[in-house]
Amino acid sequence: MADQYDVIVLGSGPGGYVAAIRCAQLGLKTAIVERENLGGICLNWGCIPTKALLRSAEILHYAQHAKDYGLKIAGAIEADLEAVVKRSRGVAKQLNQGVTHLMKKNKITVHMGEGTLTGPTSLTVKSDKGEEKLTAKHVIVATGARARDLPFAKADGERVWTYRHAMTPKEMPGKLLVIGSGAIGIEFASFYNDMGADVTVVEMLDRIVPVEDADVSAFLEKSLTKQGIKVMTGAGVEAIDVSKSCVKAKIKGKDGKIVDGEFSHVIVAIGIVPNTENVGLEKLVELDRGFIQIDPYGRTKSKGLWAIGDCTPGPWLAHKASHEGVTTAEAIAKELGNKDVHPHPLDRNNIPGCTYCHPQIASVGMTEAKAKEAGHEVKVGMFPFIGNGKAIALGEAEGFTKTVFDAKTGELLGAHMVGAEVTEMIQGFVVGKTLETTEAELMQTVFPHPTISESMHESVLAAYGRALHI
Template sequence: MNYDIIVIGSGPGGYVTAIRAGGVASKMSKGIEFLMKKNKIDVILGTAKVQKGKKVSVTDKDGKVTEYTGTHIILATGARSRELPNLPQDGKKVIGYRQALSLPEQPKSMIVVGSGAIGVEFADFYNTMGTKVTVVEFLPNIVPVEDEEISKHLEKSLKKSGIDIMTNASVESVDTSGEGVKATVKTAKGNIVLEADILLSAVGIAANIENIGLEEVGIQTDKGKVLVNEWYETSVPGYYAIGDIIPTQALAHVASAEGITCVEKIKGMHVEKIDYGNIPGCTYCHPEVASVGLTEKQAKEKGYELKVGKFPLSASGKATANGNTDGFIKVIFDAKYGEWLGCHMIGEGVTDMVAEAVVARKLETTGHEIIKSIHPHPTVSEAIMEAAAAAYGEVIHI
């Protein structure tokens, strides 16, 4: 069979790419399968491998191999939990994030190695259910990509909720010979042994690029990622790659945007390149964390003179009424031109508020324009305006 576009993969990058290639759908709630049918997309179940000549061979569950030809081949095979040599996953006592989603029973205790978004989200989830959780982080701060003040506040909040957190620490080895696991943890004060029912390895992801034919076709990779140009074409014309398998932020919304951009470029549409400096990041724990742009440290390192403003949610009438005052909004502006360099939030519902900063930065909005944009009262979102006002010494409510 011959196709105009073949997409390998059906995650957030793959299915969105396929839909954009077929026409955009409006009702996501009815399921991806419905969307595929609506957009006249053939879904072929099996294991795919790219071939030379813009061909894809698919092996089904019975071992039957069928070959398909496409004018354009898009790789969207995603990623999996990264395994470290000293933390081999057996899927039972030492697990990755996929197993953490479907454990047969709730563990009484858990060690979480890594405190990025995945590690923190699972630590918070299991802690909320009553599991005793210990987080081990190699770096000095949890959620290390976030602004340092956000990191410190989140650590304080998670500890208050009952989670034990060890930073500047690393798991050297794991013993699974007994009923549970024993993890030897290296700290500044020496090695200690932690015991738990289960150890969750959340130390990042590894791209799914093995055994999909890259070497045979001649598609270049580097450090476990597929190399692409600015329009996501690989080193071999007609073959493209998007999402977690290329060296960009491994986020669902990034993969979706890349897929749409890739297809629109293929179709000859006028396309704007993705601004990877304006990608929002969200961590769905309690309290939530959301951010976009530069951290204060990054902005200083780039040589900017800054105006930084913060507004505590404890001063927000709506947050107080909701009973969720844990957190704050932090905004960072360039003192010279007023450019909105970064926005960092921690608190209930902030993952729904960060889009304001994303859009404003896209439109090159300045600090004073945010201050003069009337926000509704009472809402938590007006804390963004208040934080901007604080940056310029104009705040009223604190």
């Protein structure tokens, strides 16, 4: 007889395991199905271990520039790639064990194996132990996504890498080609550049990190170029010839001319593909380019079947998946008769984005261009970190904070930051947007001194001609 639950979650990434925990907190008998590692891609092969790698590169960067801080370090400063990777994997392992603990703490049953839906609320789980049949009142699909391959250059783990290969390299790249300048591509470009590789980034659009504000893109390109990274925008890789010793690439520049380049390795970072094949979804949900179409609470077209995270429409971010997981869990509990939960649909305009390159990028809401396209008359404020005392004291005076307001209502439409620790500061603007703040509240907020966060206040003041330190 099939095991029966209130909720089964298929996939244990940051969307899946959070959804399972919230379901359990609400008193629902919950199970989770995972084919590989608890915590999914983000925890094991994405967000967390990449930040560990980038932290090592950051420490190396500071050590190499110790004299800028009046310090002397005797002897050569070298990167031990094997040790750096080992530390990163240790961090991922620690957090994987943490998720395992959370499953036990919340009395969530874990079924390890390949899950396949046999109906909206039933599935089979195949493992080396055999096949299990599971049923539930509700099922949440949280199967995530994987890296998209170049059609003419499949990742082989030797010369052509995805993010996963780039996190556990067999050798240090000498000359690295990064195809794509989204968050993943730029983070690895930044990491390997700091580690000593000769890095080239190719982006088919007219600017890098194209989802960010144009001012941020321009600033980052200038900064990366200064660090020694070659940036090619409006360019595309036409062909790749992979041999045992190198990769030869034909790159078409923005002028239409094709140049030949030889690289030791290539990282392909051109987007993702949802993991929605071979899961039994075809007749149960509506798919658009493979992504499961859902309502604001995660419902699919089949009653009892829900979906969250990277297998649904973007943005494809871990924190978006986790928030969706909570919303969907509460919506399910409400359907099952819980009158004390009040789920709120996700506001996609209030989802922050962060890129952990050097310098960091963080943003929320509309860019200046998008705000104008949407018909807003805008007021824009910018404050450079060179005017911020803490940034100068830290030796991190490169960067700025930019805010975009509706000129008529004072509504905060968007905020965009580039520089040191901006990924830790953006949440201030996210809270402001969630509370539907205007420039008046932000101007009246007291920011602590000395902090880089004062640049947030100054950018608001600058939008209204009241900046104090520029």
